[in-house]
Amino acid sequence: MLAMNYRGPFRVRADHKPYPELLHPSDAIVRVTRSCICGSDLHLYHGLVPDTRVGMTFGHEFIGVVEEIGSSVEKLKVGDNVIVPFNVACGNCTFCKQGLFGNCHESNPQATAVGGIFGYSHTAGGYDGGQAEFVRVPYADVGPTVIPDWMDHDDAVLLTDVVPTGYQAAEMGGIKKGDTVVVFGAGPVGILAAKCAWLFGAGRVIVIDHLEYRLDFVRNYAQCEAYNFRSMEDPVLFIKKTTDWFGADVCIDAVGGDAAGSALQTITGRKLMLQAGSATALHWAINSVKKGGIVSIVGVYGPTDNLVPIGNVVNKGITIRANQASVKRLLPRLIDHIQAGRLNPKGIITHRVPLEEVSDAYHIFSAKRDNCIKPVLIPPSARK
Amino acid sequence: METTPNEYAHIIGWGVDADPQNEPTYPMKNYTGDDHQRLNYDRPAQQPTTVEILKSNERPNLTAVFGTSSPPSGLSGAIRRYAFRSSESEYGHWLPLLLADRVNVVEGIIDDLSRGHIPNIFAEKGWKAEWKHNPKGLTQKVLIGAAVTTAIVALLYRKNSTKKSGRLALLSKKLRHR
Ligand SMILES: NC(=O)c1ccc[n+]([C@@H]2O[C@H](COP(=O)([O-])OP(=O)(O)OC[C@H]3O[C@@H](n4cnc5c(N)ncnc54)[C@H](O)[C@@H]3O)[C@@H](O)[C@H]2O)c1
Ligand SMILES: [Zn+2]
Ligand SMILES: [Zn+2]
Secondary structure, eight states: OEEEEEEETTEEEEEEOOOOOOOSTTOEEEEEEEEEOOHHHHHHHTTOSSSOOTTOOOOOOEEEEEEEEOTTOOSOOTTOEEEEOSEEOOSOSHHHHTTOGGGOSSSOSSOSSSOEEBTSOGGGTOBOOSSBSEEEESSTTTSOEEOOTTSOHHHHHHTTTHHHHHHHHHHHTTOOTTOEEEEEOOSHHHHHHHHHHHHTTOSEEEEEESOHHHHHHHHHHSOOEEEEGGGSSOHHHHHHHHTTTSOEEEEEEOOOTBOOSOHHHIIIIIISOSSSSBOHHHHHHHHHEEEEEEEEEOSOOOSSOOOOOHHHHHHHTOEEEEOOOOHHHHHHHHHHHHHTTSOOGGGGEEEEEEGGGHHHHHHHHHTTOTTOSEEEEEOGGGOO | OOOOOGGGTTSTTTTTTOOTTOOSOTTSTTOOSGGGGTTOSOOOOOOOOOSOOOOOTTSSSOOSSOOOSSOOOHHHHHHHHHHTTSOTTSHHHHHHHHHHHHHHHHHHHHHHHHTTOOOOHHHHTTHHHHHHHOHHHHHHHHHHHHHHHHHHHHHHHHHHHHHHHHHHHHHHHHHHHO
16 A cells, blocks of 8 residues: 655655554554645654654544454444544543543553554554554444534644644633734644634734735634734734733744744754754743743654743743643544534645655645645545 | 525535534543543453563553564664663654764665665755656756765865875975985
8 A cells, every 4th residue: 555654854655564463352453535734744854753663654634534443442343434643542541531632541552641643653543543544443343533514624634733722722712702912833733722712701912924825814714813923023912012011911822843933942942852842932932922821732752851931930830731732632623613613624624645756745834835724635546 | 504604505414513512522522431440441362472562661561462573683683672661752762863863874884785785865865756747946956965065075185185195295305305
């Protein structure tokens, strides 16, 4: 079968790999029909995540058709069209039972600090991912959710990660009606976070980025304000001023370790890798939220450590909430929102690329070429 | 239900998920009290180990399921095994893993060559797309690359040739003195 194959930083290609096998009674094999590239994949692609092995297939945002099921699978049948959440979750450990499907304790032997994630290095369990024609899906009765008949499959594929992540970013912000919410990052996650902030009753939503085409897009898509940090001397000061010298009620980090905007952070975090990615956006979030405010982090950082102004967290009494999105927990509500027309995820898809051209798709998304917001890979077997 | 304030009427669904009771929000929200049972929940069946799996020393066992992609091998594998002797809290865990990742890239190229496949590194880096969407930038990059390479080659050549001419002079001197 055809699959994406990681060869090293900035080097990926489409290759022929063996068809996946059922390895556990709870497994299913899914024939992939669509698979996205995510900002999280860029951290792998840039070589920032330890234990990213050559030969691995990435991809944690995919939907497809159930091809085969293991002996204990009861809820799915061959032929079902399914949304597969990016988290590998058992559904039964203490963490899963609390709705923490992103923190499952039975899906990642290599690290305790993160649950299993499809196609996301060995630090997240060593699973080959869905940027392929077929993929092995463990705990098939827990995560995978049958796509409702009425749902467009372009909406479905975005329910595997970015929509729940954007929603959870807003949810963790504990937004009160009328709050001013600042979202750092106008990538797919930030765009969805801005959109969802309104559902929680935000009074003002401000997005910060440095790519004009993304700022234009989010202004229109999420009906919010959007500003370029390159055009301001100091984004923290800008936010203080625009909130009557008070600070934002809620700040969301939807950037993570590939952040631009500070030479010191970029050199130490992205070039020399002395810290686990550059923490520029998180730094700004902490410093521009009000005293007693909430910083919600969904941007991804590596597992070592980062330079952030933790003293200000203490002195301002800030609450930090953060997690990998718990996709399964959020799916029912998000499906409602799509059906009711409150969310229109497929509006962010800008590129549809044959899986064979995966090298170009990664480059376009990583280098932000061609006004790219969200690329979707289509395997050959899904194009017939 | 409260009505949407007029100023947000243009936003479909404004405030529908607002919930003053949602405090603290997730992730503390659904606390079950089971945390004190620690790891004594019903575990799923264990996936058989068919390839080498490295295990964090912060847990007692392998998880019930795991991925089997790219098992550790070669020099990078040896470095990874060494890394897993330290906990996730140690630099001694993550820094060797990053080193192993870089070594693994070289192993990947050797592996490709040994299978008779010469990796097309430019294609893998998506230069076709770069040429399409940023021809100026790519041209600049190639030109700068070419200029730097030429400069280095020229420098080496000059050093070499001065050395050579030096040796020649010495030789002719020796010959003359005979
Ligand atoms: N927690 C989760 O469950 C989860 C899930 C998906 C993605 N993520 C993470 O969310 C982050 C965003 O993902 P994405 O797909 O939108 O990625 P993306 O790369 O498309 O978007 C990131 C955006 O941030 C902008 N940016 C860079 N530096 C900035 C700064 N200092 N301030 C403001 N904006 C800045 C970039 O220009 C870019 O538009 C990534 O770190 C990704 O790993 C987390
Ligand atoms: Zn993702
Ligand atoms: Zn679990």
